[in-house]
Amino acid sequence: MTLQTWQQALPHGITLSCRAAGERGRPVLVFLHGFPEAAFVWDELLEHFAQPANGGYRCVAPNLRGYEASSQPAEVSAYRPKHLVQDIVALAQLEGAPLACLVAHDWGGAVAWNFANQHAALTRRLAIINSPHPGVFLRALQASPAQRQASQYMNFLVRPDAEALLREDGYRRLWKFFASLGGTPWLTDAVREQYRAVWDRSLTGGLNYYRASPLRPPRPEDPAAANITLPREMLTVDIPALVLWAMEDAALLPELVEGLEEYVPDLTLEKVPGASHWIVHEQPQFVAQRLAAFLAQ
Numbered sequence: 001m002t003l004q005t006w007q008q009a010l011p012h013g014i015t016l017s018c019r020a021a022g023e024r025g026r027p028v029l030v031f032l033h034g035f036p037e038a039a040f041v042w043d044e045l046l047e048h049f050a051q052p053a054n055g056g057y058r059c060v061a062p063n064l065r066g067y068e069a070s071s072q073p074a075e076v077s078a079y080r081p082k083h084l085v086q087d088i089v090a091l092a093q094l095e096g097a098p099l100a101c102l103v104a105h106d107w108g109g110a111v112a113w114n115f116a117n118q119h120a121a122l123t124r125r126l127a128i129i130n131s132p133h134p135g136v137f138l139r140a141l142q143a144s145p146a147q148r149q150a151s152q153y154m155n156f157l158v159r160p161d162a163e164a165l166l167r168e169d170g171y172r173r174l175w176k177f178f179a180s181l182g183g184t185p186w187l188t189d190a191v192r193e194q195y196r197a198v199w200d201r202s203l204t205g206g207l208n209y210y211r212a213s214p215l216r217p218p219r220p221e222d223p224a225a226a227n228i229t230l231p232r233e234m235l236t237v238d239i240p241a242l243v244l245w246a247m248e249d250a251a252l253l254p255e256l257v258e259g260l261e262e263y264v265p266d267l268t269l270e271k272v273p274g275a276s277h278w279i280v281h282e283q284p285q286f287v288a289q290r291l292a293a294f295l296a297q
Contacts, residue, residue: 004021018062022057024096028059028096030103032102039062062088062091099125110134123239125242127291140256148218238265
């Protein structure tokens, strides 16, 4: 099935570059990527779920604001959660909300958790892949030395010189970042070129997500997560939610699914041994299988 690509203008002045498969008018799945990724990471799943035999969905993956050819506001404040959620609300409404499911990984999941909390009427289901719930993540950053240590890379990414350092030696640190969070047999020359093309045009936008968020390990000069409280009404998710958690994720530890049911009553949690943070690349067919089972419930 042929992938479609286009620039979607949103009513509030942001444009998202999108990838899609499937016919308009069909039930919609929206897929949100993370850092340092882009919408192309979902291509195999877009084509899979657009097939009539697999539900015949309309499958849409936007490049989030700041990424690829999407709008790239210069102000760090433009990457706060309320703005990121606003983009996906507008896209969902244009595509025909309520969505059949909002599917998300990593930073896309941070957006999706907030979307599901604030705009539950716009999606029937939520599927999260290795993206911590904000309440559980805050608790871990405040109380877990292991998770604080695993998240120290976030304090590197907020540095003002992070772009320059990441671009050194042909993105040496970013390739190492992939390897540090799991094996990379999936990182073929063709996939590398897709990543390079994204980073060449949009590295600052992805880094601004970290700069705009206080959910990172505290430092002597920056209290970060140590100085935050989140009211419970900002944390509950009342729609059915699937959480797939790759257990070998070196950045987001298994403890981040402990107590999740406290915030998500209708939870399907599946722990995946032997998979890393890059499970969407590593095991796309497995992810598709588990998502299909969830959609069929």
